[in-house]
Amino acid sequence: xxxxxxxxxxxxxxxxLLELTVxxxxxxxxxxxxxxxxxxxxxxxxxxxxAVGRSVLRRFGDAAPPVVCLSIYPREQGLExxxxxxxxxxxxxxxxxxxxxxxxFGD
Amino acid sequence: xxxxxxxVSLAHRRYFVTFVAVAGMAATWGVMMAFxxxxxxxxxxxxxxxxxxxxxxxxxxxxxxxxxAITLWLVASNADDVTLDDAQIGVRAVALLMLxxxxxxxxxxxxxxxxxxxxxxxxxxxxxxxxxxGICLSDAEGNILxxxxxxxxxxxxxxxxxHGSVPERLLAIADSITEPERYRQRMxxxxxxxxxxxxxxxEVAGTGRVFRGYTRPVPESxxxxxxxxxxxxxxxxxxELDRMRDAFVATVSHELxxxxxxxxxxxxxxxxxxxxxxxxxxQYLEVIRRSTSRLHALVEDLLxxxxxxxxxxxxxxxxxxxxxLARRSAELVRPAATEKNVTVDVVADHAPELLADGPRLxxxxxxxxxxxxxxxxxxxxxxxxxxxxxxxVVVTVADTGIGIPPDEQGQIFSRFFRASTATQRxxxxxxLGLAISRALVEQHGGTIALTSRxxxxxRVTVSLPVT
Numbered sequence: 001x002x003x004x005x006x007x008x009x010x011x012x013x014x015x016x017l018l019e020l021t022v023x024x025x026x027x028x029x030x031x032x033x034x035x036x037x038x039x040x041x042x043x044x045x046x047x048x049x050x051a052v053g054r055s056v057l058r059r060f061g062d063a064a065p066p067v068v069c070l071s072i073y074p075r076e077q078g079l080e081x082x083x084x085x086x087x088x089x090x091x092x093x094x095x096x097x098x099x100x101x102x103x104x105f106g107d
Numbered sequence: 108x109x110x111x112x113x114x115v116s117l118a119h120r121r122y123f124v125t126f127v128a129v130a131g132m133a134a135t136w137g138v139m140m141a142f143x144x145x146x147x148x149x150x151x152x153x154x155x156x157x158x159x160x161x162x163x164x165x166x167x168x169x170x171x172x173x174x175x176a177i178t179l180w181l182v183a184s185n186a187d188d189v190t191l192d193d194a195q196i197g198v199r200a201v202a203l204l205m206l207x208x209x210x211x212x213x214x215x216x217x218x219x220x221x222x223x224x225x226x227x228x229x230x231x232x233x234x235x236x237x238x239x240x241g242i243c244l245s246d247a248e249g250n251i252l253x254x255x256x257x258x259x260x261x262x263x264x265x266x267x268x269x270h271g272s273v274p275e276r277l278l279a280i281a282d283s284i285t286e287p288e289r290y291r292q293r294m295x296x297x298x299x300x301x302x303x304x305x306x307x308x309x310e311v312a313g314t315g316r317v318f319r320g321y322t323r324p325v326p327e328s329x330x331x332x333x334x335x336x337x338x339x340x341x342x343x344x345x346x347e348l349d350r351m352r353d354a355f356v357a358t359v360s361h362e363l364x365x366x367x368x369x370x371x372x373x374x375x376x377x378x379x380x381x382x383x384x385x386x387x388x389x390q391y392l393e394v395i396r397r398s399t400s401r402l403h404a405l406v407e408d409l410l411x412x413x414x415x416x417x418x419x420x421x422x423x424x425x426x427x428x429x430x431x432l433a434r435r436s437a438e439l440v441r442p443a444a445t446e447k448n449v450t451v452d453v454v455a456d457h458a459p460e461l462l463a464d465g466p467r468l469x470x471x472x473x474x475x476x477x478x479x480x481x482x483x484x485x486x487x488x489x490x491x492x493x494x495x496x497x498x499x500v501v502v503t504v505a506d507t508g509i510g511i512p513p514d515e516q517g518q519i520f521s522r523f524f525r526a527s528t529a530t531q532r533x534x535x536x537x538x539l540g541l542a543i544s545r546a547l548v549e550q551h552g553g554t555i556a557l558t559s560r561x562x563x564x565x566r567v568t569v570s571l572p573v574t
Contacts, residue, residue, distance in 0.1 A: 011368075013366075014365065014372070017368070017372040017373060072361045072362065090367065090368040091371045091403060093371070093375060094372050094375045094376070
């Protein structure tokens with residue numbers, strides 16, 4: 001089964017860019033507002049500096065899957081959640097985003 | 108001395124001189140009558156009193172004094188059975204009248220000049236009181252000679268003692284300043300630095316109020332005065348504005364990263380389909396790609412400046428080969444230089460390795476070398492030399508470019524400042540490169556200096572300590 005990646009990004013253009021990147025890697029892109037109780041989420045691609053990002057983190061709480069952060073703020077800003085496994089600063093290349101996601105699944 | 112001053116201040120009292128003169132006149136007349144000395148003393152003994160009355164009260168009162176003196180003298184003469192003819196009386200009356208008029212004129216002139224003097228003093232104090240800055244003038248020992256109202260007010264607000272020399276008063280509030288040790292050190296230096304002009308800024312702890320103090324010696328003039336002028340200005344609003352501007356720049360720059368992400372992301376996506384584009388399409392794509400990376404660099408520069416201002420840059424130190432960095436910077440600009448027919452040479456002497464933040468130092472060198480190429484006309488030359496002595500590594504970037512006018516060289520390291528030689532030629536830039544370079548070099552404990560001649564070229568020298 002394809003790994004499911006939840007995308008929490010407020011900007012529509014970036015969201016579609018991320019969905020495209022995720023799909024090209026052969027994963028399934030899940031919008032942030034979709035109900036996730038039927039099938040589990042395997043990773044989250046997250047902008048921590050936005051309302052969507054914060055609400056997703058709240059929803060998952062301590063049970064969050066690995067999180068890849070892609071933020072307009074640097075790491076020093078202290079927005080990185082505990083479940084974070086990679087922190088990229090925008091505008092990161094799609095190649096860098098792909099690498100971060102692949103490393104989550106050990107590809 | 109103080110007795111003299113007391114006498115002078117008594118003489119300034121209204122009618123005091125006239126009172127003395129009338130009393131003197133009465134005493135003289137008393138002596139005349141008591142001893143029948145109207146001839147022995149004569150009317151001349153009344154002359155000083157007439158002169159004083161004229162001086163103090165003016166011509167009319169002076170004439171009255173003359174009439175009184177003549178009358179008293181006639182009464183005394185009558186009592187002594189001395190007969191006086193009209194000519195005797197007339198000549199003496201006229202002489203006394205002349206004296207009264209003369210002294211009245213002298214008195215008038217003195218009072219006019221006093222008034223003028225007071226007027227100038229009032230204007231001067233109105234002028235210094237009307238400024239926002241606190242100002243005072245001290246003697247060479249620091250004792251305050253004159254101060255304006257804003258200063259007196261600030262002294263009260265800052266809780267400075269009302270006595271003592273200026274350095275002593277400044278030292279007395281050291282504990283209420285945010286960095287008391289640095290402040291104390293600086294104030295002690297100030298007390299001993301008689302010949303220097305200096306500016307210092309300090310923040311009052313807990314209040315957020317920032318002050319800028321300026322002091323300058325006043326050299327001994329023809330009048331023989333030597334001392335210091337001290338000014339104190341509140342710059343809280345300026346600092347607050349700086350903070351707001353930096354916060355604004357940081358916010359905007361962070362927000363710019365969002366559109367940049369989609370632009371550069373979709374550009375990457377397009378790369379796969381580039382083959383399907385025509386020649387013009389590929390050219391347009393290349394322009395977009397170049398502009399995007401410029402925009403990205405600009406945003407990062409703005410953020411770096413904001414970080415530098417907020418002192419949030421941390422260096423990651425590791426051994427660095429500066430000569431290698433210089434060669435890499437030169438390679439980076441080589442295509443642009445070749446296009447302009449500008450030569451770029453690197454002359455590296457065996458410079459020792461440094462303990463430095465490689466990427467940050469690389470940024471400084473990239474900046475200086477790309478500036479050199481950018482501001483050098485076709486056919487020019489850029490030379491980067493790296494040399495080391497025991498204590499430091501010196502990097503020099505010299506060009507044969509357009510140069511910087513002498514009066515602008517002092518500001519060239521300020522943020523957002525661009526030389527007129529650059530703006531007139533419409534050479535693109537943000538005015539951030541040198542500000543960033545200086546901040547990074549200084550954070551490494553090094554120095555950066557620039558010499559330039561308009562139309563001949565510019566030389567930037569960076570000196571970095573080895574340890």
